Amino acid sequence: MSNAATGEGIGQPVRRKEDFRFITGNGHYTDDIARPRQTWAYFLRSPHAHAKIRKIDTRAAEAAPGVVAIFTGKHVADDGLGGLICGWTVSSKDGTPMKVGPHPILALDTVRYVGDHVAMVVAETLAEARSAAEMIDVDYETLPAAVALAACQSKEAPQVHPEAPRNTCFEWELGNKPETEAAFAKADKIVKLDLTNNRLIPNAMEPRAAIGEYDKGSGVYTLHTTSQNPHVARLVLSAFVGVAPEHKLRVIAPDVGGGFGSKIFIYAEETACVWAAAKVGRPIKWTADRSEAFLSDAHGRDHLSHAELALDKNGKFLALRVKTVANLGAYLSTFSASVPTYLYGTLLSGQYDIPAIYVEVDGVYTHTAPVDAYRGAGRPEATYLVERIVETAARETGIDPAEIRRRNFIRSFPHQTPVIMAYDAGDYEASLDAAMKAVDHKGFPARKAEAEKRGKLRGLGFSSYIEACGIAPSAAVGSLGAGVGLWESAEVRVNPTGNVEVLTGSHSHGQGHETTFAQLVASRLGIPMEQVEIVHGDTDKVQFGMGTYGSRSGAVGMSAIVKALDKIETKAKKIAAHLMEAAVEDIVFENGTFTVQGTDKSLPWAQLALSAYTAHGFPSAEIEPGLKEGAFYDPTNFTFPAGCHICEVEIDPDTGVTRIVNFVAVDDFGTIINPMIVEGQVHGGIAQGIGQALLEHGVYDPASGQLVTGSYMDYCMPRADDLPSFNLGFTKTVCPSNPLGMKGCGEAGAIASPPAIINAITDALGIRDIEMPATPARVWAAIQSRPRAAAAE
Amino acid sequence: MPVVAMTVNGKPASADVEARTLLVHFIREHLGLTGTHVGCDTSQCGACVVHVDGRAVKSCAILAVQAEGADIVTVEGLAKNGELHPVQQAFREHHGLQCGFCTPGMIMTAVDLIRRKPNLDEKTVREELEGNICRCTGYHNIVKAILAASQAMR
Amino acid sequence: MYQFNYARPKSLAEAEALLAKADDPKLLAGGQTLIPTLKQRLAMPSDLIDIGGLKELDFIRAEGNAVMIGAATKHATVAQSPDVKKHNPALAALAEGIGDPAVRHMGTIGGSIANNDPASDYPAACLALDAKIHTTKRLIEADEFFKGMFETALEDGEIVKEITFPHPEKAAYMKFPNPASRYAMVGVFVSKGPWGIRVAVTGAGQDGVFRVKEMEDALAKSWSPDAVASIKIPAKGLNADLHGTAEYRAHLITVMAKRAVAAAG
Missing domain, CATH: 3.30.390.50 (CO dehydrogenase flavoprotein, C-terminal domain)
Structure with missing residues (x-):
């Protein structure tokens, strides 16, 4: 049977296997799971951005109805538990390692942001736990807080950690400073731009949740949790926090309702739940409400940057220099340090041949929630900077924005940038051309004129982006400070009846792995997809894996499956050769059937699978019974998805409302397994990018450190009527760094879209810059303060 | 504790609950119907939408006792005799879901919308989804799915 | 939410009696603002008296030159009412724009104006349309009813029964x-x-x-x-x-x- 014939082959928009359970309400998210005799946890959180804890009195709370136990930082410390860690070490220019303040599970003597964990109350019901928490008497000595990022490195700023003077965790640099300075010295034109990359709050729709359990008989701990990478969680909880030895800890990430980075990290809450489960002898369940999620999920972005681009008289880029201050929040989260450094500075060459680049990044502690990876993680910040300054350069030199990009595109591959990355393949002009065609670039002046007649302002904005996915190979990331290897694992188990279980270390929380991965396996083995089960998210089933983030599951996770399938095929051919009494070299495997070349002998897949397990008459020295193979795959390079997004906006100058009238995205993701799923990933990414550009902003009160945008009343989530339908297209250059030629598609939309939108708005208004999010109020204010000439246009 | 009784997905359901129990918690914890989700605490995300006496209602913004005697339909009660509701089918066909968390609320809202406004256009669908937040799909395919379902149900 | 007693009176009279009897009662009339407030533990009433389902407060009548709307009439009902659409289409359109569809299926006009959220829509309609607010005790002109943020002229134990909207030109x-x-x-x-x-x-x-x-x-x-x-x-x-x-x-x-x-x- 051919999978192309059944419409299940690679490249087909196969409908998702996982949908049935979700559309009928039969998914199993962590909060849907109830364990026998479970108790509920509620976390008492700091109401202050910065305070000393003089005393915690839990006596009244302990006597409250339903209370099972109350834990504070002292209990955690007395038990010898370690703190939470950052798994990536970054060094400063002077060679010193980053300065890390301790990150306790529950605060010991100091709280460092509003929402910091002070105590955990365990009770029979959530309402009882919450009521008891209100009865805990905490004696705080409130202290001034370091909140406004621009002011936190001054000598006068309140200190977040004594270990990090001037709140500076690291002063990192990348690139070649002398070459960059020399290029600037001979430049004909220097373009300068100050940019803010606004703080975002991830807001996966499923709030974080955890159920910790302990089995006294076996000594095994089990943690159900909303994780994008359960094995990494287990490793951290075992090796660093010391909750339990790795072989006595099972972590299960069941259905997970979106992550976008925020569920990569190992947080205090799940750690406390699984640790305390042994203390109370009963399962402990915790589910964040949305307000807690706002306070305690790791936030994203939050950069202040100054950028300068040097050009020659022909508009050719000579050099780029960048100084960025990146907000890390109060503690380093699991991958915080890597995001504004190796995931950011390495992408500052964009799609352009820039001979010299030098970037400095200061990682700065503030009395706010930790900041870590959020969809795109560093790459949206880099793309925003590059595409905004390129656009500004176009306007200041009078060169058409498309033309200035063309003049500077990288055109031969591989291309070594001055900032580590070696781009392996791409055709940037192809996506620019396709996007300009799709947006009807030629017709824009007429549309602008027509809008003007209606009193509206139209603008067009480009974003030619590149990103790096896969985050690999392990040797490379290790040399850059990663504490882990970034390969992926797979195991293919063929059952005696011929159906197949594929265990993967990737984790699906919306990406559709159960479909895409099955599509790959089914087409390779020539069996229907319904006979393939993708197993993930349970450390007892999958031996080890690195999880899903950084658009890595296709390029790395599926490549591991390919490698395991190669081994399956090798062994299956051996068995087939034995059964059909032929030489292995003569066995052909196609469409689910083994044949002996040049004969009519054949053996269907199911029969071979059964034979592998009956093993009758196998030459046991040559062929082991069974059919199961595993593989670890470590790529040879990052992958480099790229493309061009163009946004057309129409602004109502009376209200400042920006409407996106057309959004075109042309992306090169290399080989695409399931275009329907890929398009869905792009849609979602663009929506989050539009959210960043127009709507979303995590705001702390600069004086008090209170989170002003602590609910959907003030944090503006993109709604259906904020967004247009999107106009997508694809170009293709195959990725040479993995067997399938895939590049990764999960983050492109969020990476590419913000500068396209802001370039369009500044084009419409005839202004140099507007800060994200470009809310109606900000756009209106920008219109009011435009120079008269522009206003009169 | 008050005893609350209602019909849920065509079957009688009753339990002793505290007056402060929200309908969504009654459905999830007392009846074990966990398809209805809680995604926020300000009654804005719509993951908890169910039908109360045939109309879409946010089950996190109503007490179980307020629904005494009501006829409730949750996402689990939408498919009839093993056959998916046309809106469920359309969500799958048009990839109107990714992580699936907002999906039950989206589907219940969409069924109610098509009942109220059988002749839908894209603008109306987008406006009517004001009370349902999705973080994965960018709404593109949700809108497509609802338009397709409204066509199919005509 | 904190604990409270819940009562669903069968008549307005019974609601008044319950209101008089309770320590620190609150009326529940749809609850689309009140329930979220209680969930945040921002209020701690002793009793919730649910008048959201009172049939005698759920009506729309066009009489003479005015439309009378019962306090427990839901936003969706006002939005769809042929009488409101005919005589006061601006009011119908306003109701259609309150919150989202699910909120409109539960929220009531009486609940909205009695709460007087400074960002809610109905107070603007009442004030601009010279509405008369009939309570269990008296008639209050819209001009006299809204007294600032979350404040109204309503006294303890007073319940909004009906709002009369004269037809606009x-x-x-x-x-x-x-x-x-x-x-x-x-x-x-x-x-x-x-x-x-x-x-x-x-x-x-x-x-x-x-x-x-x-x-x-x-x-x-x-x-x-x-x-x-x-x-x-x-x-x-x-x-x-x-x-x-x-x-x-x-x-x-x-x-x-x-x-x-x-x-x-």
């Missing part, structure tokens, strides 16, 4: 929603009727809904968008937050007023 409501909450950041209701001309603004004021005399006078001279287009509203007393300055809100009042007059025809 011309009317329209224009809302500029807060991008995040979708409540009115600025909502302007303009009307022309037996009461003369009224312009009521919700969402923008620190003390809740208010009228704009200067615009009313200008529209009395000439009912046209241009009549209000150049009127600058002082920013003093208007809300300011991360969604916009007081100046922005002042500007939006003029823009929304202009658009409302245009829409009213």
Whole structure:
């Protein structure tokens, strides 16, 4: 049977296997799971951005109805538990390692942001736990807080950690400073731009949740949790926090309702739940409400940057220099340090041949929630900077924005940038051309004129982006400070009846792995997809894996499956050769059937699978019974998805409302397994990018450190009527760094879209810059303060 | 504790609950119907939408006792005799879901919308989804799915 | 939520009796604002008296030159009512724009005005349409009813029964929603009727809904968008937050007023 014939082959928009359970309400998210005799946890959180804890009195709370136990930082410390860690070490220019303040599970003597964990109350019901928490008497000595990022490195700023003077965790640099300075010295034109990359709050729709359990008989701990990478969680909880030895800890990430980075990290809450489960002898369940999620999920972005681009008289880029201050929040989260450094500075060459680049990044502690990876993680910040300054350069030199990009595109591959990355393949002009065609670039002046007649302002904005996915190979990331290897694992188990279980270390929380991965396996083995089960998210089933983030599951996770399938095929051919009494070299495997070349002998897949397990008459020295193979795959390079997004906006100058009238995205993701799923990933990414550009902003009160945008009343989530339908297209250059030629598609939309939108708005208004999010109020204010000439246009 | 009784997905359901129990918690914890989700605490995300006496209602913004005697339909009660509701089918066909968390609320809202406004256009669908937040799909395919379902149900 | 007692009276009279008896009661009339407030533990009533399902408060009648709407009438019912659509289409359109569809299926007009959220829509309609608010104790003119943020003229134990909206000759409501909450950041209701001309603004004021005399006078001279287009509203007393300055809100009042007059025809 051919999978192309059944419409299940690679490249087909196969409908998702996982949908049935979700559309009928039969998914199993962590909060849907109830364990026998479970108790509920509620976390008492700091109401202050910065305070000393003089005393915690839990006596009244302990006597409250339903209370099972109350834990504070002292209990955690007395038990010898370690703190939470950052798994990536970054060094400063002077060679010193980053300065890390301790990150306790529950605060010991100091709280460092509003929402910091002070105590955990365990009770029979959530309402009882919450009521008891209100009865805990905490004696705080409130202290001034370091909140406004621009002011936190001054000598006068309140200190977040004594270990990090001037709140500076690291002063990192990348690139070649002398070459960059020399290029600037001979430049004909220097373009300068100050940019803010606004703080975002991830807001996966499923709030974080955890159920910790302990089995006294076996000594095994089990943690159900909303994780994008359960094995990494287990490793951290075992090796660093010391909750339990790795072989006595099972972590299960069941259905997970979106992550976008925020569920990569190992947080205090799940750690406390699984640790305390042994203390109370009963399962402990915790589910964040949305307000807690706002306070305690790791936030994203939050950069202040100054950028300068040097050009020659022909508009050719000579050099780029960048100084960025990146907000890390109060503690380093699991991958915080890597995001504004190796995931950011390495992408500052964009799609352009820039001979010299030098970037400095200061990682700065503030009395706010930790900041870590959020969809795109560093790459949206880099793309925003590059595409905004390129656009500004176009306007200041009078060169058409498309033309200035063309003049500077990288055109031969591989291309070594001055900032580590070696781009392996791409055709940037192809996506620019396709996007300009799709947006009807030629017709824009007429549309602008027509809008003007209606009193509206139209603008067009480009974003030619590149990103790096896969985050690999392990040797490379290790040399850059990663504490882990970034390969992926797979195991293919063929059952005696011929159906197949594929265990993967990737984790699906919306990406559709159960479909895409099955599509790959089914087409390779020539069996229907319904006979393939993708197993993930349970450390007892999958031996080890690195999880899903950084658009890595296709390029790395599926490549591991390919490698395991190669081994399956090798062994299956051996068995087939034995059964059909032929030489292995003569066995052909196609469409689910083994044949002996040049004969009519054949053996269907199911029969071979059964034979592998009956093993009758196998030459046991040559062929082991069974059919199961595993593989670890470590790529040879990052992958480099790229493309061009163009946004057309129409602004109502009376209200400042920006409407996106057309959004075109042309992306090169290399080989695409399931275009329907890929398009869905792009849609979602663009929506989050539009959210960043127009709507979303995590705001702390600069004086008090209170989170002003602590609910959907003030944090503006993109709604259906904020967004247009999107106009997508694809170009293709195959990725040479993995067997399938895939590049990764999960983050492109969020990476590419913000500068396209802001370039369009500044084009419409005839202004140099507007800060994200470009809310109606900000756009209106920008219109009011435009120079008269522009206003009169 | 008050005893609350209602019909849920065509079957009688009753339990002793505290007056402060929200309908969504009654459905999830007392009846074990966990398809209805809680995604926020300000009654804005719509993951908890169910039908109360045939109309879409946010089950996190109503007490179980307020629904005494009501006829409730949750996402689990939408498919009839093993056959998916046309809106469920359309969500799958048009990839109107990714992580699936907002999906039950989206589907219940969409069924109610098509009942109220059988002749839908894209603008109306987008406006009517004001009370349902999705973080994965960018709404593109949700809108497509609802338009397709409204066509199919005509 | 904290614990409370819940009662669902069968009549208005029973509701009044329960209200008189309880320590610190609150009326529940749909609960689309009250329940979220209780969930945040921002209120701790001893008793919730649920009048949301009282049939005697759930009606819409057109009589004489007015539409009478029972306090427990849901927003969706007002929006769909043939009587309201015929005699007061601006009011129907306003109701259709409150919250989202699910909120409109539960929230009631009486609950909305008794709560007097400074960003809610109905207070603007009541004020601009010279509505009469009938309670269990008296009749209160809309002008006298709204007393500032979450404050009304209602006394303890007093229940809104009905709101009477005289038919306008011309009317329209224009809302500029807060991008995040979708409540009115600025909502302007303009009307022309037996009461003369009224312009009521919700969402923008620190003390809740208010009228704009200067615009009313200008529209009395000439009912046209241009009549209000150049009127600058002082920013003093208007809300300011991360969604916009007081100046922005002042500007939006003029823009929304202009658009409302245009829409009213």
